[in-house]
Amino acid sequence: MVRLLRPLVRGRTYTRLLHLWVPVAALSVWWWVEPELPWVPLLVLVAVGLIPAVRVGEVMQARLLLTPDEAEPDFATLPAIAWRDRWRTVLWLEVRTLLGGVAAYLTVWLPIVAYTLAARTVGHETEDLPALSGQPQWFYGLLAPLPLLVLYAAVVGLGEVLTAAARRLLGPSAAERLTALEVRTEQLLERTRIARELHDSIGHALTVAVVQAGAARAANSPEFTDRALTAIEETGRAALEDLERVLGVLREAERPVSARPTLTDADRLLESARASGAKVDAEVTGPLESLPGPVSREGYRILQEALTNVLRHAGPVPALVRIGVADGALTLEVRNALPDAGAAPGRGSGLRGIRERAALLGGRARTGPDGAGDWQVRVELPLG
Incomplete structure (x- = not known):
């Protein structure tokens, strides 16, 4: 009742x-x-x-x-x-x-x-x-x-x-439900991309700052300390720019994404790694300025994460960077000596992010020891 x-x-x-x-x-x-x-x-x-x-x-x-x-x-x-x-x-x-x-x-x-x-x-x-x-x-x-x-x-x-x-x-209707699902999927992918951007940019800046600060304290040299502080300042400023850009996109959904760094800015990454103590030998072949925007931007982030892993897990060791554009593909390769015979650099979200970036562009990525005592990150991205 x-x-x-x-x-x-x-x-x-x-x-x-x-x-x-x-x-x-x-x-x-x-x-x-x-x-x-x-x-x-x-x-x-x-x-x-x-x-x-x-x-x-x-x-x-x-x-x-x-x-x-x-x-x-x-x-x-x-x-x-x-x-x-x-x-x-x-x-x-x-x-x-x-x-x-x-x-x-x-x-x-x-x-x-x-x-x-x-x-x-x-x-x-x-x-x-x-x-x-x-x-x-x-x-x-x-x-x-x-x-x-x-x-x-x-x-x-x-x-x-x-x-x-x-x-x-x-x-x-069914079509509207599908459209809403696609929009939701795009939003999730965008959030994942933003998280990856922050991880790569801020992670690289913090790694450089930690390595530089430790090296400056160990060197006990005013001249080296000045160079270390300059490198920390430049890397931190670039990271702040990336952070402000990403936060601007989050705050304003309709705001266009400002210019993201591309492989034409790779010299900035190489100099940052060298200033942190790594002996980086770079070899660039092919016209980087002709790369499609998505390939060039993702290539920059992949190179950034690879160099960050070198500094974070191997320290100031010799590293070889090869960037090549040929036969309708971009090839990125970063090789460095392992810190000891049996160790391998970390296998966390950084390497997973490299593989995800390559997969999204229809490419492939290989990470791990190469059998000759070096750690290798090799990525191939199609230009089409």
Whole structure:
């Protein structure tokens, strides 16, 4: 019994009833003026429902009145662009109007029936329901609550039916769900890319700063300390620029991404590594300035992470960097001596990021000992 009466204390029962009444209240003016043409408003609703923005207004009403206690009801969030979605909006308007008409009729006449039954019990004459006129009947009093129970069931039932229809007709279509999923996937990929950017840039800057600071303390030379501080300052400034660019993108979703470093800026990385104590021998072949933007930018980050791994895990050891553009591909190779015969540099998110960057561009990456006592990072990226 408690479960059956629970809708009486729920606000959505009454907001749904209000939602049913709204179209009838608007159309009753026409029905009052032209009672002989009651079907004209239904034709007008067809034209109205084909307007794309109408669905947005209907969804807003459905959220507020049909599902007020749901945080994120499954309704469409965009205007109905496709014709299939427009016709779904038309069908929704027709269903809402017809159900509203039924609800309005029942909420007017069922209380009248209940009152008439109660009045006839005590012999009071009314002009409503002339079939009940005549001598008072005691059993009319037993029937009087029945119309109110029917009204209660009708209000709750029609509200549930209307809400189900709204979820079906105002919900996103399969194409819209796919579009939303693609947007969500792009957002996740963008967040992953930003995290990788921060890892590479800030990780490189901190590695250089730590190595330089340790080397300056060990050298105990004012001249070397000055060079170390200069390298830390330049690397830190570049990292701050990267951080500000990434944070700007996060703060303003529509803000265009500012220029990211490319392989034409590789000298900055090489000088930073050399200033940190690594003996870097670089060999560049091919026109780096002709590389496609995505390939050049990702190549820069791959080189940055490879050099960071050299400084972090091997220290100031000789390193060979080869950058070549030939045969429709970019080849990046960084080789360095391992710190001892059995050790291998770390295998954390840095190397995984290198492989992910290469895979996203249709390339491949190999990382690990090369069998000759060196650690090798070799990446091949197609230019197409």
